[in-house]
Amino acid sequence: MxxxxxxxxxxxxxxxxxxxxxxxxxxxxxxxxxxxxxxxxxxxxxxxxxxxxxxxxxxxxxxxxxxxxxTINETSFFRDVKPYELLRRTILPRLMEEKKKERRLRIWSAASSTGQEAYSMAMLMLSHFPELADWDVKIVGTDISRRVVEYAKRGRYSRLEVNRGLPAGMLLRYMVRDGEEWEISAQVRAMCEFHCANLCMPLSFLPVFDLVLLRNVLLYFSQQDRSTVFRHVHRQMAREGYLLLGNAEQADESTDQFAVEFSTNESSYFYRPA
Known part of the structure; x- marks a missing residue:
């Protein structure tokens, strides 16, 4: 029964x-x-x-x-092409200009699952912004599931996982084959760290972030919990920081703490702390 x-x-x-x-x-x-x-x-x-x-x-x-x-852990390398184009063409160049004196960037993959988003960010930056080589850059991935956090820390992926979204050039440049698996290179791994965290709880143990990727997770929260998540994310963001949501997600229906900003280059939008 x-x-x-x-x-x-x-x-x-x-x-x-x-x-x-x-x-x-x-x-x-x-x-x-x-x-x-x-x-x-x-x-x-x-x-x-x-x-x-x-x-x-x-x-x-x-x-x-x-x-x-x-917990929903669906993810892939470079999931959805458009946000990464927005990051490459608009957001990261802006951040680099704004932070050129500090030469320090903190990026948060706020629902990192098995780590592909955080590692994709590292690969994007290494590929297109070599001038960041001598900057202090750290990408922090968090997820509520200890199992997927440990998977992300391990940094080893199956052939099927790397075939989902990872360009062949980046696969050969930033991953090392080991039998039937591919392992994240030391260069990429050094830029990323992963922790267990519940977005609905206070997150003061995390640093202040210049860029937050909160993608494809809000749709699993109730309206009240979305407001709580936005409140906690806002507390962890720099005053001039950037917030990127999933393609089907919006902030204005759950919070007044962020203002939308449009990118004319990409016909896309992102959010800044209000």
């Missing part, structure tokens, strides 16, 4: 409490596939049995494991 509507409702509430990830009831079937490793880890016989364990014993580590298993 499978899960009841009440079981699925319990799991959705658990995930929302643990990670602020809002799962629509139409996607209940995801629990049956994604929770299989958690069922095995817990020694349960089924997802329904797992729910019974969660309700009865309330083991914190299993609650966390369920939330992590349901």
């Amino acid at each position: 499978g899960c009841s509507d009440a079981d699925y409702s319990y799991l959705r509430d658990l995930v929302l409490q643990q990670s602020a990830n809002l799962i629509d009831p139409s996607r209940n079937a995801l629990f049956d596939t994604r929770l299989t490793p958690v069922v095995q880890m817990a020694g349960a016989s089924s997802v329904k049995d797992l729910v019974k364990m969660l309700r009865t014993n309330r083991p914190a580590h299993l609650h966390r494991a369920v939330a992590e298993a349901m």
Whole structure:
């Protein structure tokens, strides 16, 4: 016998409490596939049995494991071409001009998943802005899932992963083949670091950032949690910083702390702290 509507409702509430990830009831079937490793880890016989364990014993580590298993971790190298063109042609040149005296840049991949976005940023900067070689540049990736943070730190990707979006020239220049995997080069790895963080919680342990990539994650939050995320992101940004969202995401419906700015070069837009 499978899960009841009440079981699925319990799991959705658990995930929302643990990670602020809002799962629509139409996607209940995801629990049956994604929770299989958690069922095995817990020694349960089924997802329904797992729910019974969660309700009865309330083991914190299993609650966390369920939330992590349901976190959306879809990503790829250079995901969506347009934002990287905007970064290359408009945002990074502006930042370099504004920060030329400090010669220091801090960039935040705020939902970094398995690390491809942070590493893509490093490759973009190395390829197109060699003058940054003697700058103090750090790209910080954060994600709520410890599993994907460890994956990002490992910096090793399958053939399928590198074939998704990574240009052949960059693959050969910035990655090293090791058997069936490709490993991020030391030069790229040195520019990136990864930490576990919940965007709905205070993030004062992070530095102040000049550029924040908050892409393709807001759609999984409720309206209230989006406002909270924007508030925390705003606190971590430099006064003249830049915020880039996903193609289908907007800030003005959830916050008044950012102002939209259009790029005439790219027919695109980004945000600045208001």
